[in-house]
Amino acid sequence: xxxxxxxxxxxxxxxxxxxxxxxxxxxxxxxxxxxxxxxxxxxxxxxxxxxxxxxxxxxxxxxxxxxxxxxxxxxxxxxxxxxxxxxxxxxxxxxxxxxxxxxxxxxxxxxxxxxxxxxxxxxxxxxxxxxxxxxxxxxxxxxxxxxxxxxxxxxxxxxxxxxxxxxxxxxxxxxxxxxxxxxxxxxxxxxxxxxxxxxxx
Numbered sequence: 001x002x003x004x005x006x007x008x009x010x011x012x013x014x015x016x017x018x019x020x021x022x023x024x025x026x027x028x029x030x031x032x033x034x035x036x037x038x039x040x041x042x043x044x045x046x047x048x049x050x051x052x053x054x055x056x057x058x059x060x061x062x063x064x065x066x067x068x069x070x071x072x073x074x075x076x077x078x079x080x081x082x083x084x085x086x087x088x089x090x091x092x093x094x095x096x097x098x099x100x101x102x103x104x105x106x107x108x109x110x111x112x113x114x115x116x117x118x119x120x121x122x123x124x125x126x127x128x129x130x131x132x133x134x135x136x137x138x139x140x141x142x143x144x145x146x147x148x149x150x151x152x153x154x155x156x157x158x159x160x161x162x163x164x165x166x167x168x169x170x171x172x173x174x175x176x177x178x179x180x181x182x183x184x185x186x187x188x189x190x191x192x193x194x195x196x197x198x199x200x201x
Contacts, residue, residue: 001166003030009172025148025156034111040199047087053173054131057082060167067158072151080116081188081195114196132187141174
């Protein structure tokens, strides 16, 4: 199982990161050790600026490579909610030097995942999702604002990386990313229903 993450897939998030809008999907990967299915999240000691990024997550149900966009919807059957934790200070230092920044994104437990729902129970072009921190709304997004649709992302990624059953695709985060601290409680919802809850230690 692998975790594929799409970067800068919401225009307003790209703007807040002072990044150009991509002309094709941007992706990076996290190892399976990044997945956190349950339990609390402990801030690693190598970062002083850890940011949350709430994302809709696709669960791959069929193996494939070079998938045509028109057939991509057959390759995932569930949608969930996850967080892409980012050590922003580490990432910034790596970017300054033109270095890869996996250590800012791919560290252990950096990809908490919540529950999933069958995709046919949702209007895929109008999925509302939200992250609250200590009960206050922090990030709000909707799938209609994706720069690259779920099907486009699957088709594009599969040109380079074979998809396998159980793979997860984190589809991008909306604006509002910010730091977390010890004692915070994060709650993620889809269409008003809680899918994820996490305590920061």
